[in-house]
Amino acid sequence: MNTYEIIKTLANGRKMTVAELERKLDLSNGSVSKWAKSTPNSKYLEKVADYFDVSVDYLLGRSAKQVEFDLDKAIDNAMSFDGKPVTEHDRKMMKQLWKAYMAGKEKE
Structure with a gap:
């Protein structure tokens, strides 16, 4: 491309x-x-x-790979609905959801 x-x-x-x-x-x-x-x-x-x-x-097509996505960094920057920091429980849930989503994308 x-x-x-x-x-x-x-x-x-x-x-x-x-x-x-x-x-x-x-x-x-x-x-x-x-x-x-x-x-x-x-x-x-x-x-x-x-x-x-x-x-x-x-x-430019020189690299087949995009910049790595850092899930932990993204979660660190996330805030919960009420504006408080993400809890450890929420962090685990977000990681599980993201991994499940990506696993589904790979099958497409």
Whole structure:
């Protein structure tokens, strides 16, 4: 896949179009589509990589693997419904739910 196809796939994963992504990141209309045939400016590529939390190498197709997702770090940043820190019980439940979800995704 080329850079444009990778970005389009990431955008689709967030239920957004490439045009919506361009607007959200303040990129000119059609600029990402042009990346199907040309190399993007690193400044804009970094902006897209930061938005999707992936590496620039991933967007360029140099790395088959996205940036590792750190579940513990994500849970540390989470808050419960009432704004209190996540309890150890909630942490265990969140991990179990995430692992079950990912196991189901692998079967698709």
